[in-house]
Amino acid sequence: MKPTFTGAAKWVREPGVALNGVKFEPETAEMVICDSGENFRVEAVQDLINLGLDFNNAHVQPTGEYHYHGISEALVEAFDSGEDLVHLGFAKDGFPIYYSKSGAFKPSFQIIDGIYSATDCTYSNPKTSMDVELENDEFDGTFVSDWEYVKGLGDLDECNGVYVNGGYVYMVTDSYPYVGRCLMGEFEEERHPAGPPPGQGGRGQRPPRGQGQNQRR
Template identity: 40%
Template sequence: MVSDEAASAVVDSGGGESTEQPDSEDAGDSPSTDGVLCDYSNFTLNSQAYLTYTSEAQWSCAEERWLVANGIPDHEVGAFPNANNPNAISEQTVSTSFTLSPVRSELPTELGGPRGAVGYVLNGVKIDAATAGSCDDSGASCSLAGGANGSWEIEALSQSHFDFGVDFNNAHVQPTGAYHYHGMPEGFLEKLGAGSSTMTLIGWAADGFPIYARYGYSEPMNSASGLVVMQGSYQLVNTPSGNRPSVNLYALGTFSDDWEYADGSGDLDECNGRFGVTPEFPQGIYHYFATDSYPFFQRCVLGSL
C-alpha cells in the first residue's frame, strides 16, 4: 500500500506538452486495441524452494487477442501452502481470448469466481478479487473454503478478522492450485519497473479493455496533467443491514455488502474504471485500474462480453 502522502501527491508524468486530445468519450469509446502488447511473452523460471516451475505466458493478436499460459507467477511469491492457505501452487491450463474492439455496454456485468475471470495480468495469472468465504446471519458459522455457509461474503483484503493466507502480492492459491490476485500485484509491478512516474498497463479485462495499476492522469483527458494515485469510489455503509452479523464481532469492511458505490467520491466508476487517455491510447479509451483502495481490482466489467 502507498502512504496517504503519496496518494495525495501529484508527480511528473514525463509527458511534456500535451497534444490536442478529444474532450469527450465519443471520440474514442470503442478503439481497436490491436497492436498494443500483442507480442508480450514471458518464460521465466521461478526457482523458489517451494515453487520450481517456469512461468509461461504468450499473448498474440489475430482476429482476437489470445492468451496461452500456465498461471505460474513470474515473480517472488509467499510460501504456499501456509498456515492459513493449505494449497500449493500448480500449473494451470489457460487458453482464453479477448476482443480487439471492445465496446462499452449500458450495464455492468459481474464476474469472478464461478462467473469467470474478470481478467488476466500479462504474466498469465488471473484476477479474482472476491472470495468464496462467507458467514451466516448470526456470524457464528463462517467458512473460508466456500460452500453454502451463508450470504455474507467475506473480503480478503479490507478486513483483519479472517486470514486467507494472502502474500505480499495480495494473492493466494485456490484449491485447484491456481495462484490469483485479489489486489495490487506488487511483485509483477516491481518486475516491470513500474513507479510513480509511469502509468503502467498490467493486463486485460474479460471485455477487452486494458487494466492499469495505481497511477493515472489527474485530468483524464490530459496526458501532461501529472500522475496521481487513483482512488476507488466505494465507501463503508452508514447503517449495516439488520440481519448482518454484529459489528461487535466483525467490523465494517469484513463483508462485501459493507461497501457501497458512491458516485464521485473517488476517481473511478463502479467497475473501478474510467474513460481517458493513456500512454498506449493517446486518443482515449475506457480502462480499469488496480487500486490500493476498495475494490482493489474490479468486480465487474462495463464492456460487452
C-alpha cells in the same frame, strides 16, 4: 479485436488476467452464517479471518490455480516502464488494466454507516470453525455488504474504470474495491452453478485471531 464499451456494468467472477498469465479474482467464497438468518460474504482484504494470501495479495485455490485479490508490488515492478500508469493486464472485455503509482485515480466506494444486529454467527472452512460476534458492531469493510458505490465520490466508476487519454481502462487500486468486480464492455459471461457474488479470497500474512473461539470484528 477492438473492445466494445457498452456502459452497462455486469458482474464477473474473474475480471481479467495479468500480463504474466495470473488471473485477477477479487472476491471470496468465504461466508459468515448467522442463526438469526443473515449470511455475510467475507471480503478479501479484512482483519477477521486469515485466508492465507502471500506478499503478492495472492494465493492458490484448491484447484492449484494461483490468483490475485489485489495489487501485487512485484507485478507492478515487473512491468514498470517509468510512467505513472503501469500496464498490468487485460480485462475479459478486452480493455486494459492499469495501476497508478501516484494513486491518481480514486475509487468511488465507501463503507455504509450501519450497525449489525445479527446474532449467533459462525465462520467455518475445512480446516477450522469459529464463532463470530457481530451484534452491535459497526460496519467496517469486512463483508461485501458493508460497501456501497457512490457515483462521483471518486474518479472511477463502479467497475473501477475510467477514461484516460480518450480510451477506457480499468484500474487496480490500493483501496477498495482493489480490483473491479464488474465489466463495462462486451464479454462472454461465465456459466457457474452458483450466482454472484462467489469467488475465492483472503488477505495474506495475517495471523489467525483464534480458532474455535469467539471473535469480534
